[in-house]
Amino acid sequence: MTLPYLTDDCIYSILQYLQNDHSTLFKCLLVNRFWCRSTIPLLYANPFAAITKKNYSITLTLIFCFDKAEILQLKKQLGLRKINGINFYKKHNPLFEYPKYLENYNSNIINSVIYGWFAKYCSKDLLNNQKIYNDIIPIFHQSILRQSRNIKQLDIWLNLFYGESFKNFNVQNFTSNLTKLNSLSLNCYLRDSVYKEIEQEFLKNIANNCTNFRKLIIKFPRTKNSPFQNRYIYCDYLTTITFTLKICTIIQVQNNLKMFKLDGNCSLLVDNILLSLEFQKHSLVHVEFIDTDFSNVNLKRLNNLYNLEYLKFMTCEGILLNQCEGLNFSSFKLKELSFIHNYWDVNVMPLMIKYLGASLQRLFVENPTISLIENISMYCPNLIFLKISIHSHIDLSVIQLFKNLRTRILSIIISKNIDKFFINLANSIPINIREISICSHHTDKFKEFLENCHNSFEMINLNQIIKLKLLKNVLNYIEKSNNSLKVLGMKLDKELNDEELKLLNRIKAKGVEIVEFIKVFHCKSSTDDK
Incomplete structure (x- = not known):
């Protein structure tokens, strides 16, 4: 009797079903060449998700994918830091260009994985300072970003571009490879720097090449005048305005933005952000504000987001009762509303619920007052x-x-x-x-x-x-x-x-x-x- 035969499409469907089971996928690599070729793209779509404290071996795999210039940079930095015992000097040709399959790029997670691997070879003194983060880890980021072709989710700190290894980085080539990007999280440092030109070029190219975001998260640094914030903007006003205009352009050019999150205090700029969100009024469903100062901000701009269903305010400040009055004429039918640790008048929450509560299905509130419970009930x-x-x-x-x-x-x-x-x-x-x-x-x-x-x-x-x-x-x-x-x-x-x-x-x-x-x-x- 002939053994049953699985078609290539059937095998690929099985592997896709296992895409989050990395231990099983590693076993699938050993079946035959077809299984290996089919498994690698799935295994390296998000390879850092399965990393444990005992297994940082992917770092060595990434080193084997370095080009000659990156190898020289790494050797130089290791020599300066007197890090010994790392055996990657032998010529090693990887079977695949592993970074090109990466779909989920999170700079914080990558930092943690690479730092964990180098910790095995570093003295305690080196681990207690920023040398690895400032001089060694950026070489890995530069190499990964140079080779990536399939990134769909990008979570990146813009100060990553301030490193020495990014001086000659081709931002145009990188951003032109981000055609599949559908989720972007930008951690914006906004510090005056000799490297801010590459940062500006990155944002400009994102606006030109990436117009299909479904999710966009912007994280600003904090300012000095807020009681709950502990980080500060170090750049001049002109730099901040220039940066914000580029962010606004990125928002405006998206074709079908569904979710937007603003995290950070930028009271002078929130109005521009809200104005830009009106360009997404037919698609935007989910909006969050975290640590945001709404002083002198026109909340009426939210009224034009016709399809808004989810709205969240967390550790925000600056909303006055007269600002809430504008929400009385909102065009959207909100399904979920959340208030978490905000710093404003106690009557702001009940008033917002009065104007937005008719369609609500889910609600999160804090420290209930009589007026709040009465308005929820009514x-x-x-x-x-x-x-x-x-x-x-x-x-x-x-x-x-x-x-x-x-x-x-x-x-x-x-x-x-x-x-x-x-x-x-x-x-x-x-x-x-x-x-x-x-x-x-x-x-x-x-x-x-x-x-x-x-x-x-x-x-x-x-x-x-x-x-x-x-x-x-x-x-x-x-x-x-x-x-x-x-x-x-x-x-x-x-x-x-x-x-x-x-x-x-x-x-x-x-x-x-x-x-x-x-x-x-x-x-x-x-x-x-x-």
């Missing part, structure tokens, strides 16, 4: 998931207003020990809330909650290690009449004794699935990738 009729983080003292009268919430899923994160919080929470949870997650270090209070809450929950998720006392409380809750609990989330990282195991089995016999707390919590509280 202006968010379509809410499915509500996440509330409490990290300062709140009045219990706020908790009592929870009975008016119109949502199905509630997630509570509480870091403060507030007297009678859990019993008030239990008595204030409306029956329409069928799934609840509670993340708190004060686990001794869960008994109060379980004894007083309604019995219509389908999921209860508690960050509590399984213990006999908790299992008894849960079983008592389940045995309430007409109980509908289907899923119970707890921490499962301990061995159970016989009595605990017996109680756990009794709970399962009631039709309740026991799941790991962390997995359920993240599943219910994190936004899907847009």
Whole structure:
């Protein structure tokens, strides 16, 4: 009987299915030449993702792909640093041009991998300074970027171009090879430098050659005038404006930008960024602002982003109540809104929810006030998931207003020990809330909650290690009449004794699935990738 034969297309489909399983892919390399040729592009699309602390051998593979000039540069730097014991002097021709298959380029991860490999050969004194990062690692970046042809995701620090090894780097050739790029994260240093010309050339060429980004992340350095920021802009105003105009051009020329994130304080420039985002008003779905100063910024510009569904403000400042008024005329139907550790008037959050809440399905807020809970109850009729983080003292009268919430899923994160919080929470949870997650270090209070809450929950998720006392409380809750609990989330990282195991089995016999707390919590509280 003839053995079954797999076609080349079938083999390739199998390998693609295994593309995130690097250990299995390494085994596939040894089957035959066809399997080897087909596996290498998948294995080296994101080779740094599978690196562990014990395995940095890819660094030597990258050295074997250096050209003569890069080898000479590396030898020179190693000699100056008196790094010995690295055997790459023998002529070695790699079977493939491995860097050309790279699809995911993250400069921070690459730095970590290469640094980890060189740490084996360096003295403690060398490891404690920036010599490896400043003089050796940039040679690797220059070599990888020179050879890359298939990069789809690029996460890069622009000060990378300030290194000596990039003096003669051909930026035009590199950016012309980025035709497949769909995600760009720029960490902008903005420091006055003799190398800023190559930085400007890079940004100009990105705007000319890369117009199909689906995701764009811009990270600015921080300024001195913010209470929560600790990095500073070192360049003059003209340099900053010139840089921002190039960033704005990159935003404007994109054909179908879906996600934009601005991380960093640039209060004089945010308005220009928002103005540029209007060029993407038909495609932009997801916008995030991190550490951003909105002083004197016109928020009305957001109104023209017709398809905006996700909006996040994290550690931002400068928004005044009169600025929020412009959002009353927004054209988009927001599905998710997040507020995290912002520094502005306490009434800004309720006012934004008033204007943007009608279409909201998911909402994340902090330290609830009476006006905030009232506005959520009044202006968010379509809410499915509500996440509330409490990290300062709140009045219990706020908790009592929870009975008016119109949502199905509630997630509570509480870091403060507030007297009678859990019993008030239990008595204030409306029956329409069928799934609840509670993340708190004060686990001794869960008994109060379980004894007083309604019995219509389908999921209860508690960050509590399984213990006999908790299992008894849960079983008592389940045995309430007409109980509908289907899923119970707890921490499962301990061995159970016989009595605990017996109680756990009794709970399962009631039709309740026991799941790991962390997995359920993240599943219910994190936004899907847009």
